[in-house]
Amino acid sequence: MIKEAGIWMMIVTLFILPVIQSQDASEAAGREQSEMIAAFNSEVKLARFFNNDPDTVLWASNSGIELLNIRTNQMMDKILSEEKIRALKVDPFNSKKAIASTISGRVYFIELKDGKLVPQLVQELSQGDVHIIRQFLFHPQKPGFVYAADSNTIYCSKDNGLSWMQNMPIKIPEEERIIIVMIPSIAHEDKFLVSTTQGGRYLIDWEFTSLEEVVESAIPHGHSIGTNTRSYILKGPNEQIFGFKHLDIQMLDGLYFFDQQNGPVIYGAGIGTSPIKWQKKGHRIFVYHICPRLHMTFSIDVFPSDQTRIILTDPNGIFVTENAGKDWVRIK
Numbered sequence: 001m002i003k004e005a006g007i008w009m010m011i012v013t014l015f016i017l018p019v020i021q022s023q024d025a026s027e028a029a030g031r032e033q034s035e036m037i038a039a040f041n042s043e044v045k046l047a048r049f050f051n052n053d054p055d056t057v058l059w060a061s062n063s064g065i066e067l068l069n070i071r072t073n074q075m076m077d078k079i080l081s082e083e084k085i086r087a088l089k090v091d092p093f094n095s096k097k098a099i100a101s102t103i104s105g106r107v108y109f110i111e112l113k114d115g116k117l118v119p120q121l122v123q124e125l126s127q128g129d130v131h132i133i134r135q136f137l138f139h140p141q142k143p144g145f146v147y148a149a150d151s152n153t154i155y156c157s158k159d160n161g162l163s164w165m166q167n168m169p170i171k172i173p174e175e176e177r178i179i180i181v182m183i184p185s186i187a188h189e190d191k192f193l194v195s196t197t198q199g200g201r202y203l204i205d206w207e208f209t210s211l212e213e214v215v216e217s218a219i220p221h222g223h224s225i226g227t228n229t230r231s232y233i234l235k236g237p238n239e240q241i242f243g244f245k246h247l248d249i250q251m252l253d254g255l256y257f258f259d260q261q262n263g264p265v266i267y268g269a270g271i272g273t274s275p276i277k278w279q280k281k282g283h284r285i286f287v288y289h290i291c292p293r294l295h296m297t298f299s300i301d302v303f304p305s306d307q308t309r310i311i312l313t314d315p316n317g318i319f320v321t322e323n324a325g326k327d328w329v330r331i332k
Helices: 002-042
Strands: 046-050 053-061 064-069 074-079 085-090 097-102 107-113 116-121 135-138 146-149 153-157 165-171 179-184 191-196 201-205 211-213 221-226 229-233 250-259 263-271 276-281 284-289 299-303 306-314 317-321
Touching: 046 085, 046 299, 046 306, 053 085, 053 306, 064 085, 074 116, 085 135, 097 146, 135 179, 146 179, 179 250, 179 263, 250 299, 263 299, 263 306
Parallel strands: none
Antiparallel strands: 046 053, 053 064, 064 074, 085 097, 097 107, 107 116, 135 146, 146 153, 153 165, 179 191, 191 201, 201 211, 221 229, 229 284, 250 263, 263 276, 276 284, 299 306, 306 317
């Protein structure tokens, strides 16, 4: 009996206990992610470089938008104090202009005039809290092309937001739930990539005429090459397409940046991993974790003329680096 008990104890130790521990770890991770998503839904904090100044940002939260000097932590102006901000992007062709959405369902163009922020309501996209705009995207090469997404519909403007294509909107299948990221494709200059809460990925052409699902076989496989870096080999019929699902990350924000020496680079923030940087080199995608200590970030931005200067936001405030992530300082 003692011998049999010993055998059973060995079986429990080698096979059953690890399964239980794995399940417990999985459930704990699930609870942690649910808590993070709940925090994200309760308050979004965003920061964007503004006015072509590495020390000036737009800081958005549940109490409006501030014009903030991150060097001195001085607030220079504030607007929309009664609004809870949901999304914010700065026009890459005019750093004095931005577009923002609110939880109440309003959308505003924002412009800096004589040192003051001036908001202008975008009537066509301000449809109340039934259709909250969750994401914006500016075309990286064509001035005036702006895209806006609510839960599963994407709208397009080709005239700096004066008019929006609402008669023929591109629509993501409802079973994919909610659009969380719109970002230019690394390899397809004529398309941008959309990711959803259910892991769906779609390519949409910039002219806003076609939608193509990124199938599972397009997801690359990879291996670690360092503590904070991974390398992925692109495989499958759509080998030039790079998705997010394999990273086990719920993307919340993405940024396309064209490096004159290395080509297109993408930065991403979200839930489930530290902020990351994607870069395509030959047949590989390199993924760099640029701030490993943070595992939930709302936004990421890079100063256009200096890729070493990056700002992040998480539930606690703004973090900034001036050396591409080697050192981070909390600002607010």
